[in-house]
Amino acid sequence: MAALVPVPATREPGARGRLRIADRVYARIAARAAGEALAEVRPGRSGPGGPPKVSVTGPASPSAAVTVRVAVDLPFPADLAALARAVRDRVAAQVGALTGTRVAEVVVVVERLVTEGTG
Structure with missing residues (x-):
């Protein structure tokens, strides 16, 4: 007959x-x-230029925050400030929600302005 093994106490x-x-x-x-x-x-339009290029400065400790730098190609003419704000807000929300890490800053860098006929 098998002996019962005690369950270890739950640790913090x-x-x-x-x-x-x-x-x-x-x-x-x-x-x-x-x-x-x-x-x-x-909506209904493909993204301009290439895919976003991202670099991250990771947290030095588990409780620290990350800093994200996103380089994007944006369409021209367009409201560049609104597009950059949408990228910044979405990146901060998704990184925070999926990893549980606080996002200190999202820096959006516009690499190129792309017209409808290019890219």
Whole structure:
């Protein structure tokens, strides 16, 4: 007959280990969110130029925040401030929601302005 094994006592979350999310995970989430934001603002039109380029300064500790830099190509003519704001808001919301990490800053850099006939 098998003996019963006692269940270990539940430990506090910090004592069980810790989670480290790689910078490339933040970057992929941010790139996808930026693309979705631009597609949402301009329904029915394909995104201008190439895909967003993202770099992330990851948290130094589990409780620290990340800084995300997103380089995008935007259509011209358009309300560039509104497009940049949509990208910034979407990236911050998605990175925070999917990783549980606080986003300190999202820097949106406009790499190129793309007209309808180019890109």
